[in-house]
Amino acid sequence: MRLPSTWRADLLAGAVVAVLLIPQSLAYAMLAGLPPQVGLYASLLPLLAYAALGSSPVLGLGPVAVLALMIAQALAGLPAGVPAEAGALVLAAEVGLLLGAAALLRLDALSSLLSVPALRGFENGATLMIAASQVPVLLGSAAVGFTLPDLLLSARHGGFVIASAAWGGAAVALLLLSRRAGPRLLARLAPLGLLVAAMALSAFTPTAAGVAQVGALPSLALPLGLPSLDKALWLQLLPPAALIALMAFVSSLAVSESLAQRRGEKLLPAAELRGLAAANVVAALSGGMPVAGSFSRSILLHEAGSRSRWTLVFVAAFMLLAMLLLAVPLAHLPKPVLAATIVVAVLGGFTLRHYGEAWRYARAEGLLMMAVTATVLLWSVGAALALGVVGSIALLIQRTARPHMARIGRVPGTQHYRNVERYAVECQAEVVGLRIDESLVFTNARGLADVALALVREHREKVGVPRRVLMLMAPVNHIDVSGLVALQELHAALAAEGLRLEFSEVKGPVLDRLKAIGWLERHDVSLYLSHHDGIQAGQHDLRPSLADMDAPGQL
Structure with a gap:
């Protein structure tokens, strides 16, 4: 890629998006049960790979909340002795290879497997489950779980830490206040500003006593190398990797197509497949986790004036700079504050309006949306995604079973x-x-x-x-x-x-x-x-x- 004449606009957009990506990378890695630096690694070289092969100039690639929840569930069943980081690398490699195979076979029509009601139901269910899973972290509770029943059952056997609840509650309040009272730019800078302030307050005052912190990080040098080649591990993670690959492509394509229509640009689904495949393979080779397009970051790229995929190159450069500057301070970051950024970020896009619209327009599709959401909350994200695919196909067959x-x-x-x-x-x-x-x-x-x-x-x-x-x-x-x-x-x-x-x-x-x-x-x-x-x-x-x-x- 040759540096375009629009590089100044791309540079500015890259700087703005990097500000949002830094806290999200840390938070979504933690949500997936991975060390925070894994989120940073996933926000460097994978962006360059997509920039080389993708087609959208505004797709905000990197760790995303929904995939983080799916990754966490996939890694929960790892055999004893297998670190979560190793499982994440295998997942990223399998996601990349599956998307690459789909690109070679020209299977970009796979994005049609999930109807809009199924996709919205899944995303809303995942949003609620992500927020619920972070409540124990906000409160300093030991409760864990990937479904509401598991989380509630676990919460019965543990209390909470008042200091953690104070940090988490204050962080949520400040983030909500910045969204409502301040200008749009302030709201976007607020998560990073909050993290910096929390790290400083935690490091130089005794106010964080008893509050869980991120802890000392290893050297933030990119751990380049192959993922584990353990055949049993690859076979175990292949089914969740297939679901993650489908979700990554469907959600990324939905975001990029929506923005391409707004901008009057042509999007190439096959190129999107290639770009996502390359990004995930590179994530597996550079210590990262599976990545996809984020709606919030993509909207921000669009509004910040991104003109080409060089923006992602600049985002990666700013992320590298952040890694060098934040390596030491991150150890003092209170986990309740990081959890607060997740809760406010994911709930910011939640709405019940889609359920009402779908129910009034087509009750069968409204029921599918609600069923997929309930399955995420009560069973698992894998089962919900499978229900969404099967339900979408079943409704299509029902509608076309008798010719009009x-x-x-x-x-x-x-x-x-x-x-x-x-x-x-x-x-x-x-x-x-x-x-x-x-x-x-x-x-x-x-x-x-x-x-x-x-x-x-x-x-x-x-x-x-x-x-x-x-x-x-x-x-x-x-x-x-x-x-x-x-x-x-x-x-x-x-x-x-x-x-x-x-x-x-x-x-x-x-x-x-x-x-x-x-x-x-x-x-x-x-x-x-x-x-x-x-x-x-x-x-x-x-x-x-x-x-x-x-x-x-x-x-």
Whole structure:
């Protein structure tokens, strides 16, 4: 990458985002059950890898809260004697390799496995669980757990430390006050300022007596090297790594696509896969943890004026500087203050509004959102993510299991044809106008003939006895083999009732496939360039041949 002419804007945006990334890197490493320096390592070289291969100029890459919770659950089951840092490196390597394989196989469509309700339900559930998991740290309690039942059960057997509660409560209050009372820039600088003030107060006064601290850190030199090659460890962590990889890609792509639309830029999902894969592999080789795109940091990059991926290079440079300056003071950082930054950060994006909107618009999707959230809180993030994927696919199959077809007629005085149930239209007795509103694929093909025959009977009862069935095919983008068989069954069923099947406005790619196997000639199906032509053709006994439809650009 050559230094662009916009480097000044990128440099400024990099400095602003690094301010937010420093406390988040420390906090999310702790949330994952890892030493704080792991979060810093994950915010250096992985950013350079994404900058080289990714496509978004505003994706704020690094440790993220949701992934940190998933990592913590994955590492909780490590065999005795295996350090959490070693497990995190294996997870990062597996996430990177899985995303890399998906990129090679061009599986960027994997992002569609999670519907928006499932994704929001997962993120909200993870947000609540992250905040709940940090309450014991705020209070100095020994309670631990990755679900609400485990956390509550653990809390029954331990008390809290008044000094820790005071530090944590004060930190939360100051962070909330900075968000409400100060300008936006102050709110973003507040977490870093709070950490610096807490480190100074803890180091030079006795006020932190009895409060857990981060403790002495090892040398913050990048531990370059391969992760553990223990086969059993890799096999054990592979299932959670697959879920983390899916979540990392889906959430990162959702963020980058949203901002790309705002900025009028083109995003390349395949490049995003490559960039995330490279970033996670590099994290595994440089002492880090799995990384993904953060919504809050990405928004900040956008608002700070980032113009190219050089911003991430500058972020990494500022992070390196922070590592050199903070190595000694970090030992005095009280853990309740770090926990406070996590709680305020994650709850800042929580809202119940999405549940109400989804419930009012589509109850099944609203229920899925609530079920995924409850599963995160009561069972595990892995089960919640699996439920989100399965539920999204199930709802898709349910919606497409019966093809939507409408009987249509002409709007008086025009050549437009609309649903007879919604508009006052004119219908001719001798022809049944039908419009199929989706592609014909294996999920909905079986119901095609039944739906069409029901509409033909309705036409016969209300309008008159028809001789033809003219299907408006403009909404059909694809017909698979199951759909083709369904059309053949429909043709045979109509023929048994003395009705002729005809098509209008067939799209070019669909028509090419039908012509390739001679389906239209074999079944003597007439084609019309417009539905209006097909309706009028019966009055003049006009039936165009296939040759009439061959003019380039007609269909």
